[in-house]
Amino acid sequence: MSNILVADVGGTKLATALFNQHQQLIIKREIPSDVSNREALFQCLIDSFKTLCLEKQISFNEISKVCIGVPGIVDVQKGLAVFQNNIPWNNFPVYDRLFELFSHAQIMVDNDVNMATWGEYNARGYNKETMVYVTLSTGISCCTVVNGEFLRGTGLSGEIGFNIVGKNGETLEESVAGPAIEKLGRTLLGNSEIRLKDMMELYYKGDPIMDKILQQLIYCMVKQLHQMILMLDPHSIVLGGGFFNHHPKIIEQIKEKIHQRLLNTPFKGKEQIIGSSIHKSDAGLYGAAMK
DSSP, rough: OOEEEEEEEESSSEEEEEETTTTTTEEEEEEOOOOHHHHHHHHHHHHHHHHHHHHTOOOGGEEEEEEEESSSETTTTTTTEEEEESOOOTTTTTTHHHHHTTTTEEEEEEEEHHHHHHHHHHHHTTTOOEEEEEEESEEEEOOOOOOOOOOOOOTTTTTTOOOBTTTTTTTTTHHHHHHHHHHHHHHHHTTTTTTTHHHHHHHHHTOHHHHHHHHHHHHHHHHHHHHHHHHHHOSSEEEEHHHHHHHHHHHHHHHHHHHHHHHTTTTGGGGGEEEEEEGHHHHHHHHHOOO
16 A cells, blocks of 8 residues: 655644545644754654554555655755754754655655645646745745746745835835734734734724734735736735635735736736635645645
């Protein structure tokens, strides 16, 4: 039997899954990431794999492929997690460590956003199309696929969080990422304990302060996506990650603002290429299984 083990390694949670040889999901699980040290996190990953296999009575010898998505900079050729700011795997040899347990299997390591992008690309039945996947949660970044290949540049392609969008030099990540919105909301609402989830509930109830904050987020995202449309003219732009997955209303408002910008231009109507994620939080798992 040929089975696939995949993982989406994050600073808060570790998602793992078992797929069959037809890339169909058999079972998945999600646990808190143990980021106390690099070995603890790796053991957390292996223990989760063991739990999946034990539940389905599958041995590691029956695994034909292991594919891992890791945040930050990844050396794909070496299977090395080069740099991350939320897990303790700087220069961690993920491939080599997995090879000790899965020497018979194909092993792949890539950036987690790339994995999610591949999941969404395949979910749309794409083959030669151009697609941009934008993820917004505790940070923001993107990945572009052109003709079925990742647009990697020299290694830092997609780090749009550093894009300057504010009049005083504020970056996109400083303007729209979850921690930034939470920090601003706590200040303006006068509540140092309120969480982003509760802030969004206020927004949907019509709170004027939260509406102002979210309109700024929408403005910054519109500027970024507008540039992407003009530069790449992609077949689709997918908005994913924790924030967009939970707030499709924001996506619709972004599309409406871009619609207004594109009127009376050759790009009129291109806002319709913007859509939400199909696999949502599982995009990285499906992408890993299909790599």
